[in-house]
Amino acid sequence: MIKRLLYLLTLSTLSLAFIPRERIILNTLPNGLRIILLPRNELKLVSIQLWMKIGSINDGDKPGLMHLVEHMLFNGSSKYPPGKIDETIEEMGGKISAETGQDFTYFSVDITPEFLPQAIDILSDLVQHPLFPEEELDREKRVVIAEIKGASNPFQEAAWRLTHLLFNNHPYGNPIPGSEETVKRITREDILSAWQLYYHPDKASLIVVGEFDPQNVIAEVEKAFGSWHNASLPTEPIQEEPTLKRILRASFPLKVNPSSNEVGARSYIALGFPAPGIDDIKGVIALDLLNQLIENGQLFENLKENGLVSEIRSFFLTQKHPSVFIIYASTWKDAIDEVEKEILAQLLQTIKSLDNDKLTKLKKSLLFSFYCSCETYSAQAHMLGFYESLADFSIACDYPGLIEAISLDEVKEKLAQFIRQDAYCLVSLIPPK
Amino acid sequence: MRKFLPYILVIFLSSIQAKTLKSKLPNGLTLLITPTEIKQLAYITVLIKGGSNVENNPGASNLLMRLLPLGTKQHTKDEIRKILEDNLMDLETQTNINYWQMNIRCPSYSLPQALNLLKEILFYPLLDEYELEKEKKKIIAEIDALSIEPLIIGYARLCQALYGLNHPYGRPVNGTRESVEKISLQEIRSLYLAFFQPQNIIISITGDVEPSKITELCSELFGELPKGENSPISYPFYHPLIRSHSEVLKLDSQFAYILIGIPLPGINHPDYPVLELINALLGKGTSSRLAKALRWRMGISYDFGSLYPSLLGKSLLFVWATVDPERVDEAKEALINEIASLDYLDAKEYEKARNKLKGDYLLSLSSLKKLSFQLAFYEATGLGYNYIEKFPQIVENITLWDVKRAVRRYLKGNLFLLLITPSS
Numbered sequence: 001m002i003k004r005l006l007y008l009l010t011l012s013t014l015s016l017a018f019i020p021r022e023r024i025i026l027n028t029l030p031n032g033l034r035i036i037l038l039p040r041n042e043l044k045l046v047s048i049q050l051w052m053k054i055g056s057i058n059d060g061d062k063p064g065l066m067h068l069v070e071h072m073l074f075n076g077s078s079k080y081p082p083g084k085i086d087e088t089i090e091e092m093g094g095k096i097s098a099e100t101g102q103d104f105t106y107f108s109v110d111i112t113p114e115f116l117p118q119a120i121d122i123l124s125d126l127v128q129h130p131l132f133p134e135e136e137l138d139r140e141k142r143v144v145i146a147e148i149k150g151a152s153n154p155f156q157e158a159a160w161r162l163t164h165l166l167f168n169n170h171p172y173g174n175p176i177p178g179s180e181e182t183v184k185r186i187t188r189e190d191i192l193s194a195w196q197l198y199y200h201p202d203k204a205s206l207i208v209v210g211e212f213d214p215q216n217v218i219a220e221v222e223k224a225f226g227s228w229h230n231a232s233l234p235t236e237p238i239q240e241e242p243t244l245k246r247i248l249r250a251s252f253p254l255k256v257n258p259s260s261n262e263v264g265a266r267s268y269i270a271l272g273f274p275a276p277g278i279d280d281i282k283g284v285i286a287l288d289l290l291n292q293l294i295e296n297g298q299l300f301e302n303l304k305e306n307g308l309v310s311e312i313r314s315f316f317l318t319q320k321h322p323s324v325f326i327i328y329a330s331t332w333k334d335a336i337d338e339v340e341k342e343i344l345a346q347l348l349q350t351i352k353s354l355d356n357d358k359l360t361k362l363k364k365s366l367l368f369s370f371y372c373s374c375e376t377y378s379a380q381a382h383m384l385g386f387y388e389s390l391a392d393f394s395i396a397c398d399y400p401g402l403i404e405a406i407s408l409d410e411v412k413e414k415l416a417q418f419i420r421q422d423a424y425c426l427v428s429l430i431p432p433k
Numbered sequence: 434m435r436k437f438l439p440y441i442l443v444i445f446l447s448s449i450q451a452k453t454l455k456s457k458l459p460n461g462l463t464l465l466i467t468p469t470e471i472k473q474l475a476y477i478t479v480l481i482k483g484g485s486n487v488e489n490n491p492g493a494s495n496l497l498m499r500l501l502p503l504g505t506k507q508h509t510k511d512e513i514r515k516i517l518e519d520n521l522m523d524l525e526t527q528t529n530i531n532y533w534q535m536n537i538r539c540p541s542y543s544l545p546q547a548l549n550l551l552k553e554i555l556f557y558p559l560l561d562e563y564e565l566e567k568e569k570k571k572i573i574a575e576i577d578a579l580s581i582e583p584l585i586i587g588y589a590r591l592c593q594a595l596y597g598l599n600h601p602y603g604r605p606v607n608g609t610r611e612s613v614e615k616i617s618l619q620e621i622r623s624l625y626l627a628f629f630q631p632q633n634i635i636i637s638i639t640g641d642v643e644p645s646k647i648t649e650l651c652s653e654l655f656g657e658l659p660k661g662e663n664s665p666i667s668y669p670f671y672h673p674l675i676r677s678h679s680e681v682l683k684l685d686s687q688f689a690y691i692l693i694g695i696p697l698p699g700i701n702h703p704d705y706p707v708l709e710l711i712n713a714l715l716g717k718g719t720s721s722r723l724a725k726a727l728r729w730r731m732g733i734s735y736d737f738g739s740l741y742p743s744l745l746g747k748s749l750l751f752v753w754a755t756v757d758p759e760r761v762d763e764a765k766e767a768l769i770n771e772i773a774s775l776d777y778l779d780a781k782e783y784e785k786a787r788n789k790l791k792g793d794y795l796l797s798l799s800s801l802k803k804l805s806f807q808l809a810f811y812e813a814t815g816l817g818y819n820y821i822e823k824f825p826q827i828v829e830n831i832t833l834w835d836v837k838r839a840v841r842r843y844l845k846g847n848l849f850l851l852l853i854t855p856s857s
Contacts, residue, residue, distance in 0.1 A: 018472055042470035043799055083729050087720040091785035093792015110796055296518065368521045368540050371473045376799040 018374050019383060021397035025214050031230040032202030035221055036384055036393050038209040040377060046116050046210030047378040049108040050123045051385035053205075054198045055101045056176040057238060057320075064178015067100040068144060068186055069194050073107075074098070075136040078129035082136050085126060092118060102172055103320040104389035110378050113211045117220045123206075124224035127199055134188050145180050154254060154429055155328045158270035159315065162427040165250055166272055166324055170241040200232035201225065205388045209381040240321060244274050248425040253432055266310070267333045268429040271343060273419050275316060275325040278390045284318050285406050286414035287325050289359075290347075291316040292366040294327065299350060303342055308335050312343075320390045324425075325418065336428050344421050351415045356408055363403050370399060453808060453818060454644040456652075460660040461632025464651050465808045465818050467639045469801065475541040475640035476801035477551065480809045481533040482635075483628035485606045486745075487666055490616050492572065492608015495528040497560075497621045499568050501535070502526060504559035513550070520546045528606055531745045532813055533628075536802065541641035545650060552654045555634070560625060562618050573610050583686050583853050584753060590682065591694040594849045595749055600669050602744065630661035637809035637818075639801045668746030679850035689758040690853040691765050693772070695750040697843055700743045700814050706827045707839040708750075711775060712741040714786035714836075716752060717793070722771045723754070731767060733760045745814055750844070758855055765852070772848075776840040783833045791825050 025037040059065045076082040089096040094111030107126065109119040160175050167173030177183070206225070208217055254268065276283030293299055294314040303309045312329040327347075331339045374380050380396075387395040395402075453467040488494045502524060503510045517524055520543040527534040535554070539547045579585050589605050596603030608616075636655075638647060674696055697708055716723045716739025727734040737754035752772065756764040797803045798821070811820040 040470070043795070045795055045799055083719070086718075090718045090720040090789055093788040093790070093795070095792075095796060110799075112792055112795060298518075364540075365521055368473070371540075372538070375471060375474065375801060378799070 018371055018400060019380055019397045021394060024384075024393070024397070027218055029201065029222060029226060031226070031228055032200075032204075032232075033221070033225050033228065034205040034388070035218060036205055036207045036388065037212075037214050037217060038207075038380065038384065039212060039214055040209060040380075041211050043377065044112055044211055045110065045377055046113050046119075046208060046212055047108065047110045047376075047381040048116065048119050048123065049106055049207045049378075049381045049385045050127065051104055051106045051205045051207060051389045052127075052199065053104065053203045053389050055103045055105055056174060057102050057171045058194070058198055058235070059171060059174060059178070062178075062186055062190055063174040063182040064144070064176075065186055065190055065194050066105060066198070067177045068140065068183060069191050070098050070100045070105050070107075071140050071144060072132050072137065072191055073126050073130050073195075075140060076131040076133055077125040078131070079125045080122065082131075082133060085122060088122060089119065094119060096122075100176055102176060104386065106382075106385055106389075108378065108381070116208075116212055116217065120206075120217075120220050120224045124228070127204075128225075128228050130195065132188055132191055132195070137188055137191070141183055141186070144177055144183050148175075148177050148180060148183070154266075154268040154330070155270070155313075157255065158268045158328055158427050158429050159326055161250070161252055161429070162270045162272045162326065162425055163324060165248055165427065166244065166274075166425050167241050169239055170321065171238065172241075172319070172321065172323060197233065197235070201228045201230050202232050205385060205393070207381045207385045207388070207393075209377040209384070238321065243322075244423045244425065246423060249428075250426075251428045251430055254429040265332070265431065266330050267336060267431060268328065268330050269336055269339065270326055270328040270427045271340065272324040272326050272425040272427075274423065275323050275418055276414075277322045278318055278320055278387075278395075280414075281395070281402060282406055282410055283414045283418065285402055286411045287316050287418060288318075289362050289366055289403075289406075289411060290314070290350075290415060290419070291325070292369060293350070293362055296365060299346055300329075300343065303329075303339065308332075308339050308342070318390065333430055340426055344424075347419050348421060351412060351419060354408065354412060354415075359408050359411060367400055367403055370403075452644075454648060455812075455818060456648050458631065458652060458656045460656065460658055461630070461663075462655050462658070463635045463812060464648060464655075465635065465637040465812060466642060466644045466647050467637070467804065467808060468642050468644055469639055469804070471801060472641050473541055474801060475539055475544045475547070475638060475642055476805045477535075477537040477539075477544075477547060478637045478802075478805040478809045479535040479551065479555065480635045480637075480806075480813045481535075481555075481629060482531070482633045482666060482813055483624075483664075484529050484532045485604070486530050486601045486668070487628060487664075488601065488624060490608070490620060491604040491612040492606075493616050493620055493624055494533065495607055496565070496568060496572065496613065496616055497624050498526045498528045498533045498535075499572070500560050500564055500621065501558045502554050503564045503568070504561060505553040506557040506559065507553055510564070513554075516546065516550055522547050522550070530602055530606060530742075532810075534806070536806075538802070544638070544642060544647065548647075548650060548654055551636075555629060556658060558625070560618065560622055565616075565618050565621065569613055569616070572607060572613050576605075576607055576610055576613070579607075583684050583688075583690050584692075584755075586684065587682070587690055587692045587753070587851050587853050588751065590680070591692050591751065591849060591851055592749075594678075594680070594851075595674065595694045595696055596747075602747070627664040630663065631655065631658050632660060632663055635809045635812045637805045637812075639805040639808070674847040674849060677847040677849070679852065681852045681854060683856040684853050685857075686853065686855050688755050689761040689764075689855065690851075691754050691756065691761065691768055692851040692853070693750075693752040693768060694849045694851075695752075695772070695844060695846070697741065697748045697750050699746045699748045700816065701745060704839050704843075705743075706824065707831055707835045708741055708843070710786055710790050710828065710831055711836060711839060711844070712739050712750065713790040713793070714778070714782070715739045715750075715771065715775060717789065720785065720789065722775070723752070723768070726767050726771050727754055727756075727764065731763065733757065733764050733767075743810070743814075761852065761854065765850070769848075769850075772844055775844060776837045778833065778836060780833055783836060787828060787831065791828050794825060794828075 027035040092115040098107045309329040315326045383396040384393045456464045485494045522539040734754045740751040808818045812818040
């Protein structure tokens with residue numbers, strides 16, 4: 001009992017807000033741009049991130065389009081010729097990066113506070129006045145195609161095959177960077193139209209975390225982004241994928257050769273279960289807890305010990321729309337049926353046997369992972385921007401409290417809803433003989 | 434407990450808005466405790482002076498560090514793993530040329546358990562034969578896996594050429610297949626006894642910590658250990674390059690690789706910050722001289738850079754580029770020209786390089802891991818932990834003249850050039 005009480009005490013200490021909501025200053029410009037500021041003064045640093053509520057989900061019939069738009073935005077703007085954007089930030093001692101996801105695209109600068117106005121100006125020029133030079137497009141396509149080829153590994157291949165099968169109509173079925181064929185077909189006109197259609201201030205949020213004076217930053221943002229014209233047009237709503245109600249199995253030849261010495265003999269499998277989108281936050285937390293359990297290595301240990309799998313992991317990313325919870329493993333062709341059965345049996349047994357003690361431990365572990373992923377200003381800005389793009393930044397502040405609040409019954413109910421033995425998808429990649 | 438009372442020094446670090454509390458226990462162990470505003474997390478870095486520099490047989494130091502967490506007098510390997518899991522701790526170990534390193538990341542409430550475990554691992558390890566043989570096999574597999582990477586093969590050859598085979602800096606930290614195979618348990622234990630002494634150890638703790646409580650706990654845990662004998666650490670003589678020379682190595686690879694090595698002074702030399710600045714100017718990031726020449730002007734390489742390892746004694750400047758085999762001559766000439774023309778520098782470019790170095794440095798300190806390491810590292814090198822605060826100021830005070838002088842003193846002399854070309 002005392003041990004239990006101690007656990008509960010430490011848990012409530014841990015759940016003190018890491019991203020303090022009361023310190024966040026919120027402002028919205030007349031053109032719709034949301035400004036989310038978190039002043040902190042422990043380090044002489046600041047992270048500025050511009051998050052767009054657009055991503056590969058907006059690719060339409062040109063997979064890889066929004067990712068290529070993001071790349072091309074670095075290739076020159078009205079004030080900064082090609083190559084000068086990265087260079088200017090670097091020469092001020094900062095770092096600039098960008099990423100395209102399925103539901104979001106963001107541009108991030110980490111820099112010392114004295115250069116904050118210049119960093120805001122660069123981000124503003126980059127999204128508002130890009131040049132998209134034709135001569136850089138071919139070079140950038142080559143870079144993206146090299147990225148696509150370089151990033152391929154069997155687990156990723158299996159995961160993409162799986163999402164492609166699960167999402168027949170929904171754009172989550174397409175890979176974010178597209179494929180070599182689709183990228184080659186994208187023209188400058190496609191890039192320009194996508195930018196004109198989607199890059200508008202009502203789809204953007206500017207997050208600033210670090211040492212700065214909020215009033216000054218708001219004035220700088222108004223100066224840089226105030227004239228960003230909001231000509232956003234209504235876009236077609238995305239049709240949700242019907243919920244999977246049966247078992248789907250598919251097998252493909254293993255294409256990619258990982259660098260491991262043991263390649264050749266191994267098969268790779270990915271099991272995908274339908275998962276909730278951000279609207280079902282309790283469902284999301286329940287699957288985050290399950291993901292944590294698997295990532296901690298506390299499940300499927302016997303599969304490794306028996307030599308049935310050499311690696312087994314899980315992947316779950318919170319998304320705007322209902323998505324997929326993936327378990328992937330490297331195994332042997334003859335063992336696939338047994339591994340599939342074992343994974344299902346262990347998952348169901350784990351859900352059934354989950355009790356308050358186990359849940360409390362799991363909650364602590366998930367909270368710690370969350371805190372570790374919020375360590376730097378850049379990571380905190382990322383967390384705020386990520387949830388803002390999906391729904392609302394405040395989820396980043398509330399996440400620890402949400403973990404604490406979910407009950408055992410709720411977790412079990414949600415897991416039983418999504419992890420079912422009669423509704424999942426299995427993809428296997430078999431090496432050629 | 435009073436007899437283990439340490440002497441305490443507190444320094445305010447303004448660039449990271451934190452106070453570091455330094456204490457030295459009577460047995461010589463150094464503690465650096467830095468509370469930060471980052472909540473819930475704590476990070477421990479332990480540095481033990483020595484590393485691969487003090488080993489006789491290449492790879493022995495690395496093997497010793499790998500064995501440490503695999504069993505102690507009180508706990509088996511599995512029990513240690515269970516303690517780590519139950520307390521949400523991550524433990525990693527590493528061997529470098531000048532020191533051994535151990536890191537633990539944990540929730541701040543697990544810090545007492547982490548320090549207890551650390552004491553056991555550091556001072557009561559089993560170091561047994563069974564684990565030694567198992568670990569040797571793993572290390573040999575890792576060496577084999579790396580032995581196909583052209584840049585790794587090239588860097589090893591370059592260090593051999595610059596330092597000589599008899600110098601520990603000229604040998605790979607992991608050792609070679611042959612050297613690892615013949616390491617004995619006795620050798621591992623002798624190395625442990627000689628260097629794992631309190632006076633060789635710096636423990637740096639950062640994060641959500643209460644300095645006085647943690648100092649008291651550390652004094653209690655580590656203070657009871659005897660001082661032990663101090664094994665002197667020397668930095669063997671290093672023959673200067675008497676002439677420039679080059680070599681060609683044929684490997685089964687798609688690309689060609691150009692590697693250049695130039696001897697430079699180490700971290701304790703007064704020119705160290707100026708050389709860091711020159712390294713940033715030459716090869717760091719997309720605004721560097723190499724990027725401007727190889728990527729933007731000539732379009733012949735997207736994988737290049739320069740490295741100036743922070744070593745005690747003598748260090749080196751390592752410059753590399755991956756290129757299309759057909760354009761290797763152009764690229765080689767460009768690399769040599771960029772190094773030779775570093776003293777042609779105006780005030781604007783110098784100012785930008787200085788900003789880049791300072792910004793990079795401050796950005797790196799935003800993670801607890803790097804902050805914790807950097808404090809311990811400066812303390813271990815003799816520069817003192819508060820060098821973390823001095824460094825940006827020293828960089829600020831570097832003049833254009835300092836840069837030109839250092840380029841002419843160190844970069845106009847002899848160099849070693851290695852070309853790796855496809856065997857076909």
